[in-house]
Amino acid sequence: MYRPVTTSRTSLSPWIIAFIVFGVFGVLGITIGLLVHFLAVENTVYYYQGSFKVLDTPYNTNYERETSSENNYLSKILETKMVDAFQSSSIYRQYINSQVITLVPDNNSVTAHIWLIFKAPRSMKEPTRRKIESILHQMLSNHSGSLTTDSKSLRLVEISKVNAEKMINNRCGRRARMSATFDRVKGGSSAREGDWPWQASLKINGRHYCGASLISDRYLVTAAHCFRKTQNPKNYTVSFGTKVTPPYMRHYVQQIIIHEDYIVGEHHDDIAVVMLTEKVIFNNDVHRVCLPEATQSFPPGEGVVVTGWGALSYNGEYPVLLQKAPVKIIDTNTCNSREAYNGAIQDTMLCAGYIEGNIDACQGDSGGPLVHPNSRYIWFLVGIVSWGAECGKVNKPGVYVRVTAYRSWIASKTGI
Ligand code: 4AZ
Numbered sequence: 001m002y003r004p005v006t007t008s009r010t011s012l013s014p015w016i017i018a019f020i021v022f023g024v025f026g027v028l029g030i031t032i033g034l035l036v037h038f039l040a041v042e043n044t045v046y047y048y049q050g051s052f053k054v055l056d057t058p059y060n061t062n063y064e065r066e067t068s069s070e071n072n073y074l075s076k077i078l079e080t081k082m083v084d085a086f087q088s089s090s091i092y093r094q095y096i097n098s099q100v101i102t103l104v105p106d107n108n109s110v111t112a113h114i115w116l117i118f119k120a121p122r123s124m125k126e127p128t129r130r131k132i133e134s135i136l137h138q139m140l141s142n143h144s145g146s147l148t149t150d151s152k153s154l155r156l157v158e159i160s161k162v163n164a165e166k167m168i169n170n171r172c173g174r175r176a177r178m179s180a181t182f183d184r185v186k187g188g189s190s191a192r193e194g195d196w197p198w199q200a201s202l203k204i205n206g207r208h209y210c211g212a213s214l215i216s217d218r219y220l221v222t223a224a225h226c227f228r229k230t231q232n233p234k235n236y237t238v239s240f241g242t243k244v245t246p247p248y249m250r251h252y253v254q255q256i257i258i259h260e261d262y263i264v265g266e267h268h269d270d271i272a273v274v275m276l277t278e279k280v281i282f283n284n285d286v287h288r289v290c291l292p293e294a295t296q297s298f299p300p301g302e303g304v305v306v307t308g309w310g311a312l313s314y315n316g317e318y319p320v321l322l323q324k325a326p327v328k329i330i331d332t333n334t335c336n337s338r339e340a341y342n343g344a345i346q347d348t349m350l351c352a353g354y355i356e357g358n359i360d361a362c363q364g365d366s367g368g369p370l371v372h373p374n375s376r377y378i379w380f381l382v383g384i385v386s387w388g389a390e391c392g393k394v395n396k397p398g399v400y401v402r403v404t405a406y407r408s409w410i411a412s413k414t415g416i
Pocket residue numbers: 360361362363364365366385386387388389390391392397398399
């Protein structure tokens with residue numbers, strides 16, 4: 001039967017029209033919603049690099065050395081000023097972190113190079129940058145305390161995440177990820193990727209044998225007794241990361257330098273440096289620890305952390321993941337008492353752990369790092385796992401090489 005097509009086309013059901021209208025508005029609404037979300041609500045992380053001058057500071061090359069007391073003292077004051085300024089500002093919610101990266105001394109001033117992270121919605125990027133600049137400007141004009149800072153010298157530019165991470169990873173003892181520092185070997189717990197980026201595994205024929213610490217892109221320090229089996233560099237490899245197998249970033253050994261006064265079977269001068277065949281390319285998970293100055297002191301009672309893939313108990317199982325154990329520095333007199341090590345602890349050694357035992361380094365942790373965070377959360381190598389009477393026993397804390405005692409020896413072998 002004949003039926004004209006046109007008539008049926010013109011009579012679209014009102015339901016369908018409503019459906020189409022709702023559909024169009026729906027899509028439009030979602031699009032606008034997403035746009036608003038990404039532009040005005042969702043935060044993006046922005047990185048900045050800047051500099052300013054600290055005036056009336058007599059010339060001193062020590063400012064340039066990243067581990068000097070002068071550098072640390074001035075950096076700490078400036079970092080505190082920055083945190084205070086940002087946290088009491090209207091953009092305190094956007095503030096994530098700020099650090100002094102380097103200090104460059106000249107005639108009668110020091111230029112501080114700084115690094116900042118903020119989060120802000122995309123639409124607020126430019127206002128946030130201007131606000132950061134104005135807060136810093138005001139902070140530098142305000143000469144409370146003993147420092148004279150030059151607000152006219154302030155420079156601030158945005159940098160990429162890659163470049164921001166590079167800046168941090170090239171400095172010693174920093175963590176690229178701003179994770180908690182002291183949340184929780186024997187009595188230890190698993191480490192997270194990037195928390196102990198200087199920790200290396202020294203392997204003989206591909207099997208974990210000792211710990212070691214990265215002190216530059218070419219050198220590690222470890223214990224001399226780690227080379228008891230063989231001193232041939234060809235038998236050793238070095239890897240990084242939290243797992244020993246499969247090895248992450250495998251490196252080969254060019255040279256092993258054992259302390260001249262080390263005697264096999266004895267405990268003194270248990271230190272060695274390892275030179276790699278190729279430079280380590282630093283990233284968030286692999287970079288160097290700071291070496292303390294020879295004069296730096298780490299008093300008894302200070303909290304330190306020992307890390308390694310050593311046995312979880314004496315002659316016990318080995319972990320898959322890197323372990324960390326929080327311990328305390330024990331004073332040498334206590335450690336030399338008759339109940340403890342009865343005079344065997346020399347000035348070039350350091351005890352750390354607990355007199356009551358339990359948390360300690362163990363077999364396979366040897367050569368690995370004992371580190372201390374300074375007040376700026378920059379980590380320093382204070383000890384090298386060396387020896388002890390078994391692990392975690394009462395009155396028998398771990399004994400470490402006292403790194404400050406060998407600071408000039410390390411410099412003489414590596415130039416670091
Ligand atoms: C070892 O045999 C070893 N408790 C390392 C550290 C300690 C004990 C033994 C400290 O390599």
